[in-house]
Amino acid sequence: MDQATVTPHAGQSHELRIAPSILSADFARLADEMAELADTVETLHVDVMDGHYVPNLTIGPPVVKSIRAATDRFLDCHLMIADPRTYAPQFIDAGADSVTFHPEVEDDPRELIERLHEQGAQVGVAVRPHQPLSLVEELLRDIDLLLVMTVQPGFGGQAFMDDVVPKIAEAHRWRVDHGARFRLQVDGGITTDTIAETVRAGADTFVAGNAIYGKADRIEATTTLLEVAREARGSTD
DSSP states (O other), X not given: OOTTOOXXXXXXOOOOEXXXXXXXXXXXXXXXXXXXXXXXXXXXXXXXXXXXXXXXXXXXXXXXXXXXXXXXXXXXXXXXXXXXXXXXXXXXXXXXXXXXXXXXXXXXXXXXXXXXXXXTOEXXXXXXXXXXXXGTGGGTTTOSEEEXXXXXXXXXXXXXXXXXXXXXXXHHHHHHHHTOOOEEEEESSOOTTTHHHHHHHTOOEEEESHHHHTSSOHHHHHHHHHHHHHHHHXXXX
């Protein structure tokens, strides 16, 4: 078995889930763009960027509040921001079901995770492509989601970084070995050409932007991604 291939069903598993990234949607038609996929997906991914942690600006809590009013889908907010302690609670108040932050910007990330859980949200932590799993290992028992970035955070439409796949496998092996329950999410360059290798490495949740919203038929694009993922999981059984 390849070093970056493990059995996703070993120990525990989550159902496979596609999370369309609205960063690639038409913001002038955002309610319609989300509604088009409402019967196809359970989760919508919201990329939050502050112009400090990453060199790009996207949306804030008022937009998430409007999104919440327009959809009943699970809102998964990835906070690429320098001050999650201040702003993560605001995103939860605005309607986010889950918030994921980058722990290296926090003095006490475990305490922040506890605080956000007390507020009623699921909580994740994220690692950038060059960061080792050891950066977040002490937090893995406390989280609901681990996000392994397969591109550098900040912009959509980047190419998938194959050299991150072994880290996905490492995270999944840790999850199995320790009986942890966090979802293992990948984000960046996910297409029908790249999703299978992340499934075989153990990922179960897949953020896709251009691969969905860049297609004329978004429902077909989403279901095709899920079919490829299911085929890849089946090949490891």
